[in-house]
Amino acid sequence: MDCLFCKIINGEIPSKKVYEDDMVYAFHDISPIAPVHFLVIPKEHISSAAGITSENSAVVAHIFEVIAKLAEEMKLDKGFRVITNCGDDAGQTVHHIHFHVVAGKQLGWSSEQGD
Ligand code: AMP
Ligand code: ZN
Secondary structure (H helix, E strand, O other), X not given: OOOHHHHHHOOOOOOOEEEEOOOXXXXXXXXXXXXXXXXEEEOOOOOOHHHOOOOOOHHHHHHXXXXXXXXXXXXXXXXXXXXXXXXXXXXOOOOOOOEEEEEOOOOOOOOOOOO
16 A cells, blocks of 8 residues: 555654554654654554544554653653644645644644644
8 A cells, every 4th residue: 555654654664763562653753843743653554533433443542542651751741732634624644544742832723733
């Protein structure tokens, strides 16, 4: 499958790893929008939040457990934001579900991107 994030998971495309286990992979975003900006993705290819079903939803709970653990380790005690863009209107550019974790500055909120 011609999927950028599947290629990152299998090592065909290099990335800066933050965390990995049997279900998920986390890596630094190539063009960060804040001092801390990494992505957490399931190893199983799911195209977007619209593709979550009762069969595959357990990985989403696991992703949030991983995010909480990483936030503690990274001492993001002042706060962080988790974002998943789904579909064209949300600006999703990579069609393998991913959760942005953004932190390290005061984040605003707008209909554009919450920036
Ligand atoms: P989205 O716009 O929500 O689909 O987010 C896709 C994200 O993937 C963007 O924030 C990109 O900067 C990021 N991205 C694209 N290619 C790479 C890459 N090779 N390594 C790390 N992050 C990437
Ligand atoms: Zn994929």
